Amino acid sequence: MSDPSSILSNIIAGFATAGTPENLMFGIFGVVLGTAVGILPGLGPAVAISLLLPLTFGLDPTSAFIMFGGIYYGAMYGGATTAILVNTPGSASAAVTTFDGHPLAKKGRAGTALLTAIIGSFIGGTFATLMLMLMAPTLVEVALKFGPPEYFALMLLALVLVASVGNDKFSKAVFATLLGIGIGMIGIDLQTGVVRFSFGVPELYSGVNVVLAAIGLFAVGEAFWISSGGGNSDDKNFTESGKRMSMNHAEWVRSGWAWTRGTVIGFFVGVLPGSGGTLASFMAYGVEKKLSKHPEKFGSGIVEGVAAPEASNNAAAGGSMVPLLALGIPGSATTAVMLVAFQMYGLQPGPLLFENSGDLVWALIASLYITNVLLVILNLPLVGVWAKLLELPPALIYSAVLVFSTLGAYSLKGSLGDVGIVYVLGLLAVILRKFQFPIAPVLLGILLGPLIEQEFRRSLSISGGDFSILVTRPLAAVFLLIALASIVGSIFSSKTGLRVSKKPATVVAD
Amino acid sequence: MKLQNHTSIFSALKAIQHAWVLISAIFLLTPQMSLASDSTGWIPKKSVTIIAPSNPGGGWDQTARFIQRAVQAENLIPTSVEVINRGGAGGTIALSELVERYKGNPHKLMICGFGLSSAALMQESEYSLLSATPIARLTGEYQSIAVPANSKYQTLEQLLTDFAKNPAAISWAGGSAGGSDQIFIVQTAMAMGIPTKHVNYVAFTGGGEAAAALMGEQVTAGISGYSEFEPLVQSGRIRLLGISAEDRRLDENLPTLKDAGVDIVFQNWRGLVAPPGLTPKERAFLIETVTKATTSQSWQEALARNNWQDSFLAGDEFAEFIDTDRIKTRAVLAGMGLENSAESASIGPYFFSKIIGFAMLISAAFFTWPAIQARSVTNIRLNNPTKTDNEPTFPRLAITGLAFIIYIFVLHFSGFLIATPIFIFAMSRLIGSKAWVRDLIVAFCLTGAIYVIFEYLLKVSVP
CATH class of the missing domain: 1.20.5 (Single alpha-helices involved in coiled-coils or other helix-helix interfaces)
Known part of the structure; x- marks a missing residue:
């Protein structure tokens, strides 16, 4: 598999299998469905694939997986559309895209934002597929080196890097992050089975997960903000937004760097089991801002603020295929469903899959390239159509957002309890915004808090209660040092009004 | 030619x-399926739903889908069969939904298993599996013990000897607390006379992550179903040491715990239950259908491929089994005293939360103190560059909140199609629309469109 010429001949054969008109049809269907579920809050690629599973029994595995690949990549892009246009991300991994995507739309440049998102998604997905093809076995070795202490340090670093993504007051960002971590602790504790902070409400036993949080804090939060008197519905630029879909030379260059960095970060975060697209997009945004010459412009609507996270979440989707194909371990909810699909076809992902069903694997890889191209071809013409959405009166847009959010939350477990959670988070978001607290760190806390806590406690279990395990492992120590430097930098810069800490962030990008 | x-x-x-x-x-x-025999006098009139009480992916989901495939392949029922996922709280959320909401509904079936029974006990939930109608036990899976390929442990005896000597030094990776992996190793420890609080069990979100930790040599040993570990052995990264089976029929080279001198046989079973309050005819039909499905070729292939044991047991016998199994599990759970087990002495479930709470107070002090001093908040909303934004007001926020509470209640009592148009209309007013007629039309059209999209295209049921 590592021999370049055999890779070439294999992938050509793969393209021959995947490129039949019939398979292309499945690819197109997958991308369209994926984009649709990406747009709808609450529904994601995992749900879409599991809905289609029973129908694919009669299909050739190749056709089925081409469709699934299309759904996965399509969904990762789809969430960006509504994030940019109406400030309501369709999926958690597009939450970051609202930071600069929506301000761009307000400036009348929704077309530009969608353009950089689409190209970013394409680059992220394509590069991830290339890496998957060339170095899956090597990457797996690296991923396995990550034990609980390394995960703990990495997640902590991610939290620190990203908690300061907004331009808000540092102490308020910290408070919002901690609040998110606290909300993330609600529910059954994984290590002991103890039910925490649920006040006897069974609906809270399974906790507030990141999907609910993204719907509540962002989609419902935005609609509530508008309905309780916020917003600027009479902005003329905004409604004319879709007509222009251009970037100037400097923006192409800046997007180019953002796509590249976002892709690399997203891919590696995706390879690590259990982290996923949301973390990838947050980290890409955080790093992009740390490296930028004008970090203060982030949040005001600049292209790299959209380019980086959108490239990153698609690259993460590709990255999560690495542990699935090379080890048979699902790294995300979507790949967990794909694993079931493999097993229903009598295939066992893992090193032997390449030997036993090489044709299928290469066809799958080829189809991932194809679905990426389809993603661009299908979605570019749609940009104008989407932008038309802005011509609708806000009353209708946000009513629809609320109804879709309600159904999205309901569809997860079929419980009105989740709908209640989403609304409570929506109210929380409005109150926090009213008092100038940033919302994104709350989501980040909900996402990362439980991971940090569990990895911390796993580390201590493994070491028998010895805290030194967190600093004696080299990789973990490096991550912690960067995190520490970043905190010091943030405190320093918030005191003096400067934004520094450029050096530590560079290390991360490497 | x-x-x-x-x-x-x-x-x-x-x-x-x-x-x-x-x-x-x-x-x-x-x-649509062609009509099957209806010797029992009742046949389903609507599509039958198999509920997997977990998120997509994983054992319960897989079992649900294989049963669905068997029923479809054999045309056992005249209507369609669909699988839905209702994850959360170890399956107890799906269980209470089955018992409360679907009471008397013979078109619902739910996958259940050891883990669900145990989760219900641990959470002291209102319902157990016996609150539902047991249909059949389907599969059993033996637990296996594996170590990383480079581990110094070559045999089960070596591992268990060290475990007996210094239990805390052996870390065991497996699924979430109270699941079959942990209960199995705690039972083993109990049988070996090791105090359960010394069992160093490290819980991971799923079998996949536990397996990754094992392959990366992060833990001493791992516990999982034989079917999950067996393919990883082929990759040469892990070594199976033992299995919780009765004998070596499944894998003749793999010693059982009994071979190593520990008298434990453990099977992680899975089965099907239906809602309570079914008529005898409905129950008989479901049992008959499931029995037929499990003798089908499609099902038998699924069993063989996944190394699942056929542990079929129908109706009353299954109910008895659930009862005895539950009593056994309760004893183990009581013995391990969940809050003390699996944790190094210094860290309990509330350690981290206290740190977070403390840190919140400190950060709050940082932004409240200057505000108190200045007595006026002159912050500019930096994160939102358009300063023309109107600020929300609390009375309007309260009205919005109220609208939602009403919406949820109406949804609950009269359903989506009535609640939603009213809600959309009310929200449009609140957002400031003045086009009454347009909003009314839109409210109804949007509701209809959304209903069709979710109910028919996505097959996601609306409230």
Whole structure:
């Protein structure tokens, strides 16, 4: 598999299998469905694939997986559309895209934002597929080196890097992050089975997960903000937004760097089991801002603020295929469903899959390239159509957002309890915004808090209660040092009004 | 030449078949099943739903889908069969839904298993599996013990000897607390006379993550179902040491715990239950259908491929089994005293939360102190560059909140189609629309469109 010429001949054969008109049809269907579920809050690629599973029994595995690949990549892009246009991300991994995507739309440049998102998604997905093809076995070795202490340090670093993504007051960002971590602790504790902070409400036993949080804090939060008197519905630029879909030379260059960095970060975060697209997009945004010459412009609507996270979440989707194909371990909810699909076809992902069903694997890889191209071809013409959405009166847009959010939350477990959670988070978001607290760190806390806590406690279990395990492992120590430097930098810069800490962030990008 | 003709006809047929699948995929409609025998006097009139009480992926989901496939392949029921996922709280959320909401509904079936029974006990939930109607036990899976390929442990005896000597030094990776992996190792420890609080169990979110930790040599040993570990052995990264089976029938090279001198046989079983309050005829039909499905070729292939044991047990016998199993599990749970086990002495479930709470107070002090000093908040909302934004007001926020509470209640009592148009209309008013007629029309059209999209295209049921 590592021999370049055999890779070439294999992938050509793969393209021959995947490129039949019939398979292309499945690819197109997958991308369209994926984009649709990406747009709808609450529904994601995992749900879409599991809905289609029973129908694919009669299909050739190749056709089925081409469709699934299309759904996965399509969904990762789809969430960006509504994030940019109406400030309501369709999926958690597009939450970051609202930071600069929506301000761009307000400036009348929704077309530009969608353009950089689409190209970013394409680059992220394509590069991830290339890496998957060339170095899956090597990457797996690296991923396995990550034990609980390394995960703990990495997640902590991610939290620190990203908690300061907004331009808000540092102490308020910290408070919002901690609040998110606290909300993330609600529910059954994984290590002991103890039910925490649920006040006897069974609906809270399974906790507030990141999907609910993204719907509540962002989609419902935005609609509530508008309905309780916020917003600027009479902005003329905004409604004319879709007509222009251009970037100037400097923006192409800046997007180019953002796509590249976002892709690399997203891919590696995706390879690590259990982290996923949301973390990838947050980290890409955080790093992009740390490296930028004008970090203060982030949040005001600049292209790299959209380019980086959108490239990153698609690259993460590709990255999560690495542990699935090379080890048979699902790294995300979507790949967990794909694993079931493999097993229903009598295939066992893992090193032997390449030997036993090489044709299928290469066809799958080829189809991932194809679905990426389809993603661009299908979605570019749609940009104008989407932008038309802005011509609708806000009353209708946000009513629809609320109804879709309600159904999205309901569809997860079929419980009105989740709908209640989403609304409570929506109210929380409005109150926090009213008092100038940033919302994104709350989501980040909900996402990362439980991971940090569990990895911390796993580390201590493994070491028998010895805290030194967190600093004696080299990789973990490096991550912690960067995190520490970043905190010091943030405190320093918030005191003096400067934004520094450029050096530590560079290390991360490497 | 003739052969070529045949192939082209064949491929044309295949293309037609595939096109059909694609078309039905587009509408997400499963073809109607032909009528099966109805010797028991009741047949399903609507599509039958198999609830997997977990998120997509994983054992319960897989079992649900294999049963669905068997029922479809054998045309056992005249209507369609669908699988839905209802994850959360170890399956207890799905269980209470089955018992409360679907009471008396013979069109619902739910996958259950050891883990669900144990989760209900641990959470002291209102319902147990016996609150539902037991239909059949389907599969059993033996637990296996594995170590990383480079581990110094070559045999089960070596590992267990060290475990007995210094239990805390051996870390065991497995699924979430109270699941079959942990209960199995705690039972083993109990049988070996090791105090359960010394068992160093490290819980991971799922079998996959536990397996990754094992392969990366992060833990001493791992516990999982034989079917999950067996494929990883082929990759040469882990070594199986033992299995919780009765004998070596499954894998003759793999010693059982009994071989190593520990008298433990453990099976992680899975089965099907139906809602309570079914008529005898309905129950009989479901049992008969499931029995037929499990004798089908499709099901038997699934068992063989996944290394699942056929542990079929129907109706009353299954109910008895659930009862005895539950009593046994309760004893183990009581013995391990969940809050003390599996944790290094310094860290309990509330350690981290206290740190977070403390840190919140400190950060709050940082932004409240200057505000108190200045007595006026002159912050500019930096994160939102358009300063023309109107600020929300609390009375309007309160009205919005109220609208939602009403919406949830109306949804609950009169359903989506009545609640939603009213809600959309009310929200449009609140957002400031003045076009009454347009909003009314839109409210109804939007509701209808959303209903069709979710109910028929996505097959996601609305409240």
